[in-house]
Amino acid sequence: MSDAIAFIDLAAQQDCLRDKIEPAIARALAHVGYIIGPEVKQFEADMAAFAGGGETQVVSNASGTDAPALPLMACGLKPGDAVFCPAFTSAATAEVVAWLGAVPYFVEIDEQTFNMDPGSLKQAIAECARSDLTPRAVIAVDLFGQAADYEAIRVICDENNLKLISDAVQGFGATVNGKQSIEWADFVSTSFFPAKPLSCSGDGGATLTRDEETADIMRSLRVNDKGTHKYNTVRIGMNGRLDTIQAAILVEKPAVFADEIDRRNAIADRYTEALGDILDVPRVPEGYVSTWAQYTLKMKVGAREDFAAALKDAGVPTAFYCPKPLNHQTTYENFPVAANGLPVSEELSQRILSLPMHPYLAEGV
Ligand SMILES: Cc1ncc(COP(=O)(O)O)c(C=O)c1O
Numbered sequence: 265m266s267d268a269i270a271f272i273d274l275a276a277q278q279d280c281l282r283d284k285i286e287p288a289i290a291r292a293l294a295h296v297g298y299i300i301g302p303e304v305k306q307f308e309a310d311m312a313a314f315a316g317g318g319e320t321q322v323v324s325n326a327s328g329t330d331a332p333a334l335p336l337m338a339c340g341l342k343p344g345d346a347v348f349c350p351a352f353t354s355a356a357t358a359e360v361v362a363w364l365g366a367v368p369y370f371v372e373i374d375e376q377t378f379n380m381d382p383g384s385l386k387q388a389i390a391e392c393a394r395s396d397l398t399p400r401a402v403i404a405v406d407l408f409g410q411a412a413d414y415e416a417i418r419v420i421c422d423e424n425n426l427k428l429i430s431d432a433v434q435g436f437g438a439t440v441n442g443k444q445s446i447e448w449a450d451f452v453s454t455s456f457f458p459a460k461p462l463s464c465s466g467d468g469g470a471t472l473t474r475d476e477e478t479a480d481i482m483r484s485l486r487v488n489d490k491g492t493h494k495y496n497t498v499r500i501g502m503n504g505r506l507d508t509i510q511a512a513i514l515v516e517k518p519a520v521f522a523d524e525i526d527r528r529n530a531i532a533d534r535y536t537e538a539l540g541d542i543l544d545v546p547r548v549p550e551g552y553v554s555t556w557a558q559y560t561l562k563m564k565v566g567a568r569e570d571f572a573a574a575l576k577d578a579g580v581p582t583a584f585y586c587p588k589p590l591n592h593q594t595t596y597e598n599f600p601v602a603a604n605g606l607p608v609s610e611e612l613s614q615r616i617l618s619l620p621m622h623p624y625l626a627e628g629v
Contacts (some may be wrong), residue, residue, distance in 0.1 A: 268579025269435070269620055272459050277524075284516045292347050294302035300487075301508035303515050308470070310518045313436070315446050315472055321479035323471045324506035325486050328433040328455020331469035332403060333360040334504065335451040338426055338481040339401070341366045343507040346397040348388050348426075350380050351589035351601070353405045357431050358590050358599075367397055370591045370601045375608050376547055378407040378616075382416040388602035389424050391516040395600070406435025406445065408527075408557035408585075410548060414440060414448035422490040429453060431574075433469075434557035434570075436462050437525050443553040446472050456506075456514060461528070461555040462521055464510040527623035528556035535619060547569065558585060558618040568617045583618045 278285070292303055298301040308322040311433065315322070344542055348358050351370040358368035369392055372384035392399045401426075402421055404412035407506035413437050414430070421428045427435050432447035437444065446452050454460070456468035464625070475477050481499070484491020489501035506514075532554070544562040563571060572582045590596040 269581070269625070270622070271581040271583060271620045272622045273322055273624055274458055274463075274622075276622065278518075280624070281516050281520065281544060285513050288512040288516055289509055292461065292509050298508045299512070300505060303508050303511035304506055306512045307506075307511045310515065311359065311470060312472070313442055314518050314521065315452070318345040319474040319476070320446060321476060323472050323473070323479055323482040324468045325471060325482075325487065325504040327362060327467045327504075328431075328453060328457060328460070328487070329356040329469070329622060330502065330504040331360055331433075331455065331471045332357070332431060332484040333363060333454030333502070334452070334471050334485055335427070335473065335478065335499070336360060336364055336366075336401065336430060336452075337485050337499070338478045338480050341400055344396070344398055345400040346392050347401045347403060348385055348399070348598075349403040349431075349598070350405055350407075350609070351591040351606055352378065352586050352612065353431070353590065354433070355590060355593065355595070356433075357403055357405055358596055361403075361560060362567070362595070362599075366400070368463075368590075368596065368599050369397070369399075369598060370589075370606060372597075372602055372606045373407075373609050373612070374413070374622075376613065377413070377549065377611070379412040380404045380417065381608070382413055382420060384602045385417065385420055388600075389420070389426075391600070391602065397444050399426055401429060403429045404449070405431040406433075406555075407439055408546070408560050409435045409438055409556075409557035410546075411435055411440050412529060412550060414445055418448040422601045427451070433457075435555050436460075437521060439553045440554045443629065446474065450457065450475065451478075456503055456510065459557075461524070461557050462514075464513045464517075466507070468506050468510045470506070474616050500546060503588075524623035525553070525555050528621065529553065531623075531625050532556045532559055556581070556621055559615050559621045560585065560618045562612065562615050565614055568615065572617060581620060585616060585618055586613050589613050
C-alpha cells in the first residue's frame with residue numbers, strides 16, 4: 265500500500281500561504297535585487313523581533329551548515345582547537361569544526377531528551393585539558409525540536425571560557441521557561457531547509473547573536489570577506505548568502521510560525537495521549553516548549569523494524585533518525601569521544617523511530 269499520509273507535508277503549508285508567497289516572489293523578480301535584496305533585510309529584522317528583539321542581530325546565510333561555520337570562523341577557530349558537540353546529530357554539526365582544521369570532541373546525550381548531557385560535557389572538557397588540544401567552544405543541538413539544557417551548559421562554558429553555539433536547526437523557536445536559546449548561547453544557528461520547522465523552498469540559514477562586532481565580521485565573511493574593502497580581504501570567508509527569492513518566501517513565515525508551533529504541540533499531545541500508555545513516548549521537561557521537528561518514540565531493541573513495516577502497511581510513514589552516531593561514521597571515527605564511548609547514543613541509534621509530524625496533520629488521521 266502506498267503512504268496515505270505524508271511524513272512532512274510541505275504542500276499543505278504552501279496551500280495556506282500561496283496567496284502571499286506567489287506575489288512576494290513576483291515582487292522580488294520584478295525589482296531584480298537578487299543578492300541581499302530588501303526581502304533579506306526585512307526577514308533579518310522580522311527574525312530578530314521573533315527572537316525577542318533588543319540587541320539581537322540576525323545574519324542570514326545559505327544553510328544550517330554555514331550558520332555555525334560563520335561564528336567559528338569569526339572567532340578564529342584553528343587547528344589544535346577542540347569543539348564539543350554530540351555525535352547523535354547531523355554530520356553538519358561536526359563538519360564545520362573539521363572544515364577549519366579543528367577537532368570535534370564528541371559528547372554523550374541524555375537518554376530522555378536526546379540532547380547533550382552536561383555531565384558528559386564536563387568530563388570531555390577535563391579529558392581535553394589533559395591532551396594537546398585547546399578547548400574553544402560547545403555546539404549544543406536542539407534535537408527533534410527540544411532545547412538543550414542551556415542553563416547547565418552555559419555555566420560550564422563560563423567556567424571554562426568557551427563560546428556556546430546553539431544548533432537550533434531543528435529547534436528554532438523552542439523555549440525554556442519562555443526564553444529562546446539566544447538567552448544563553450553566544451550564537452544560535454538555524455536552517456530553513458524545507459523539512460525544518462521554519463523553512464523556505466530551498467536552502468537557507470541564519471546565525472543570531474547579541475555580539476554586534478562579531479555580527480559585522482560574519483556579515484563580511486558571508487560575502488567572501490568583502491565587508492571592509494572588496495579588494496583587501498583580511499579573513500578567509502565564503503559565499504554564504506541567503507537568496508533574495510528564498511527571503512521573499514521566508515518573510516511570509518514568521519506571521520504563522522508561532523501558530524504552527526502551537527499546532528505541532530497539539531499534534532504531539534494527541535500522539536502522547538493515544539500512545540503514552542503503550543509506547544515509550546517523548547517526554548518534555550517542565551518549562552520546555554518543543555517545536556517538534558520530529559515526534560520520536562523509543563522502541564525496544566529489535567522491535568522498530570517490524571513496527572515500521574506494520575505502520576507502512578497502514579499508510580503511515582516513519583523514519584529512523586541518526587542510525588549511526590558520528591563517531592562510528594568513517595569521517596569522524598578517529599576524533600575523540602568523551603569517556604572513550606557513547607553507549608546512550610549508540611543504543612538510541614538502534615531504538616528510535618519518528619512518526620509523521622507537521623503543523624497541518626489533520627485530526628482523525
Ligand atoms: C541538527 C542539524 N544541524 C545542522 C543541519 C544542517 O542544515 P542544512 O541542511 O541547512 O545545512 C541539519 C540538517 O538536517 C541538522 O539536522
